[in-house]
Amino acid sequence: MSDSNLLGEFLRARRGRIPPADVGLPSDENRRVPGLRREEVALLAGISADYYLRLEQGRNRNPSAAVLESLARALDLDHAGVEHLMRLAAPRPPSARRRPRRPTVPATIRLLVESLNLPAFVEDCHFDVLAANRLAMMLSPNFQIGHNRLLSTFLDVEERTLFPDWDAMTADMVAAFRTSVADAADDARTIELVGELSLRSQRFRELWGRHDVQPRVGTRPSRLMHPQLGELTLMREKLVISGPASQLLVIWHPHPGSDSAEKLALLRSMTVSVEPSTSPDADRPDGDDDATAVRDTRRRSTP
Structure with missing residues (x-):
């Protein structure tokens, strides 16, 4: 497991679980992917398809709060999902990937x-x-x-x-x-x-x-x-x-x-x-x- 592109993995997984009919989009037998296409998510979120592609691919890791809120609505995230999306997009310090000290209970x-x-x-x-x-x-x-x-x-x-x-x-x-x-x-x-x-x-x-x-x-x-x-x-x-x-x-x-x-x-x-x-x-x-x-x-x- 790596945090190299957790935001992109989350976006990809969530759009793959939304039936097009649920968001008012036509569904046909020629779809090659389950759920929504990237450009459909971008359309629902009001952002460009290229910008959304860069988010999924991890080439843009600093989306604004407004963009994240639009994506949360487009992907129909609940409260826990929205919080998780915000945490994934927040800057995080580099990790040394060392095993932490054994936790102790008060x-x-x-x-x-x-x-x-x-x-x-x-x-x-x-x-x-x-x-x-x-x-x-x-x-x-x-x-x-x-x-x-x-x-x-x-x-x-x-x-x-x-x-x-x-x-x-x-x-x-x-x-x-x-x-x-x-x-x-x-x-x-x-x-x-x-x-x-x-x-x-x-x-x-x-x-x-x-x-x-x-x-x-x-x-x-x-x-x-x-x-x-x-x-x-x-x-x-x-x-x-x-x-x-x-x-x-x-x-x-x-x-x-x-x-x-x-x-x-x-x-x-x-x-x-x-x-x-x-x-x-x-x-x-x-x-x-x-x-x-x-x-x-x-x-x-x-x-």
């Missing part, structure tokens, strides 16, 4: 995660898990320190079983990831993740090529099929925390009085003898007995 946040009676963990902009409580690990062994949620979701068969709405969930996840790494598109960790997932997951390749974006923070309902508890419906909250940039606190919670609330209470009772796993120095703890026990239980219980 001690107060680690204590908060440990004290919560709900599954909770902290993730960074690359969806690496930096801190997690024992209830989160009982919900999924992949919600533990050192794991990357993208790799787990796309490459771990058991993790896929956990999410019945896997197709919709992965589409949302990749769109949020693209938003999350917009300012770190060429750092070593981003390149490593996108490269590995592109090689090993066709689903990821398809989603990454769509250039969808959506807000990283917010609330979303999720269905989970836990191997011991059966189906749960939980709300997933993603909250910006104080301290290092790009870290989010992720909390899963049920509606009060629901069947899922009762099941989560049962899961909580099963964690009494499990020690918390919020050490900032843990890194892919292959020897973690508690996580291994949960993983083994899932394997025995999964049909």
Whole structure:
């Protein structure tokens, strides 16, 4: 992955997904490209076809705010898409492409995660898990320190079983990831993740090529099929925390009085003898007995 022409790639991907009929243009069988042609986007945006071509090819990287707003309207971008377009067009300093220093979670946040009676963990902009409580690990062994949620979701068969709405969930996840790494598109960790997932997951390749974006923070309902508890419906909250940039606190919670609330209470009772796993120095703890026990239980219980 390179940021050499991210703006052009985004424009090309978005125009390719707009049916001509949706913007009042005739559609015929002789079209050689899906979606809109370059000159059609230029016409809708009120700019010259040559200027738009230079934007897509990366030969002009300083479009004005007015041009970007016109392109956003022509491409029918939502709020998240407009913000992403503006970020891609903003000047950015050259990157040395070195792996950044390992992120650390503020001690107060680690204590908060440990004290919560709900599954909770902290993730960074690359969806690496930096801190997690024992209830989160009982919900999924992949919600533990050192794991990357993208790799787990796309490459771990058991993790896929956990999410019945896997197709919709992965589409949302990749769109949020693209938003999350917009300012770190060429750092070593981003390149490593996108490269590995592109090689090993066709689903990821398809989603990454769509250039969808959506807000990283917010609330979303999720269905989970836990191997011991059966189906749960939980709300997933993603909250910006104080301290290092790009870290989010992720909390899963049920509606009060629901069947899922009762099941989560049962899961909580099963964690009494499990020690918390919020050490900032843990890194892919292959020897973690508690996580291994949960993983083994899932394997025995999964049909």
